[in-house]
Amino acid sequence: DIILTVSPLVSPHVYGNVISICTRRGFALQGIRQLQLSHKQAIVLSMTTSQSAVFCPGKTSSLPENSPVRRELSAESREHCLVLLLRKEDASHHILALVKGLMNELAKQGLLGNGQTNLPATAGLDPSMYFHVASYTENLLQMLGGSFSAVPDPCNIPLDFFCNRIFASDPEMEQVVLLTLVGLDAINSAGELLCQILLPGSNNPSQNSEGPDSGFELLGLKWLPHLTRRQAKEITPFEVGDASWQRSLDTLMSNPVLVCALRRINAFQVLEDALKRLTRCRELSESDSALQRVMALTPEVTFRQAILFFTEKDLVSDALSLPCTQGDEGAYNLQELKKADFLVFLFMLEQSEQFMRNGDLCCQNFSDFSDIC
Structure with a gap:
């Protein structure tokens, strides 16, 4: 096993490409996490000062003033x-072949550096500034926060938490949706799928990145070797009593996911349309795709699933990913959603706080979270 660390210079929109390249080169995904590295963790990973x-935020002062990497970091907020x-x-x-392959393929697509595709991948780009690989050890894993497959303790969720709760769903506002890929085949093609939904216009340079077909914002990823029975009951698209219900639970509890x-505006409809289109392209039968790619169909289902898999540290908002649009007075617009991020409310749930202030937005109870969902 190895641990591949991708620097903040690589946009989250490119993560699908990174996963796809690793998979095509024969590497199997065993865990994934977005992490804000500390200097101590960088030392354990055997990173150089440069x-x-x-890789660590707030340490650009050690780079030369005229360094192109420093200029690129200054322009980014990740x-x-x-x-x-x-x-x-x-x-x-x-x-070495993996890192070289990542650099060559991403640079060829204009996804690294200044995005110039007419230059060789190595022109002005230092691979060590984008990717770092370390051999896996148990001690290293613990230094990086422990198991990448850790999930919140369901015992912390109040039994009456979902009672009498209203979940608003406005397609003209940003929506959070969960997509679960099940089984080795689906996970092996996960990078390709994420490429299609995070960068749908990557094969069409004339497409406006802020147009109606712009991609999703990736908030978080969680790989699990299999689901528990409780998790499987929330994920399965089948209802109790359906002929496929028990069989779907068995599949979810015995396969990696x-x-x-x-997140994006009108997320549910856009993702549903994208999955239908991609399923037709891959010529998957409806029964084959039903459990390979499972999306949460409503904001309530998204919420119920999210609290089973993600903590506040697992979900990371990318402020550069989506344009801010103004909503009606008194409504949550995109900027407010970025301030009162999805992860803040998950943190509130996990800590069972009565209220939490984030920027200038104060939430007095959990119903505000359901409104945003």
Whole structure:
């Protein structure tokens, strides 16, 4: 096993491409996490001083004034790295080829540096500023926060939490939706799928990135070796009594899954349309795709699923991903949603606080969270 760390220089919109390249090179995903690295963690990962300045927020002062990497960091506000736990036979012998492949393929698509695709991948780009690979050890995993598959304790959720709760759903506002990929085949094609929904116009340069077909914002990813029975009951698209219900639970409890938290305007309809289109392209039968790609169909279902998989540290908002639009006076617009992020309310749930202030937005109870959902 190896641990691949992707620096904040790589946009979350590109994470699907990163996963896809790793998968095509024979690496199997065993865990994934977005993490704000500390200087101590960078040392444990055996990063150089120059790398620490890039991978750890607030340490750009150690870079030369005329460094192109420093200028790029100054223009970005991202502080989180993507950390992947990957598995392959004799993985240590393939590290250099993996990093080279990532650099070449991303640069060729204009997804690194200044986005110039007419230059060689290595022109002005230092691979160590974008990717760092370390051999897996149990001690290293603990230094990075422990198991990447850890989930919240369901015992902390009050039994009456979902009673008499109203979940608003306005397609003209930002919505959070969960997509769960089930089984090895679905996870092996997860990178390709994320490419299609995070960067839908990547194959069409003339497409406006802020147009109606712009991609989703990726809030979080969680890989699990299998689901518990409680998690499976929330994820299955079948109802109790359906002929496929018990069989679907067995499948969910015996196969690896990748849970993706996504956000955009009109998220439910856009994702549903995208999955139908991609399913037709792959020529999957309806029965095959029903459990391979499962999306939460309503804000309430999204909320019920999210609290089973994600904590406040797992969900990271990308302030640069979506344009801010103004809503009606007194309504939550996109800027307010970024201030009162999805993760804040999950944090409130986990800590059972009565209220929490984030910026200039104060939430007195959990009903505000359901309004945003």
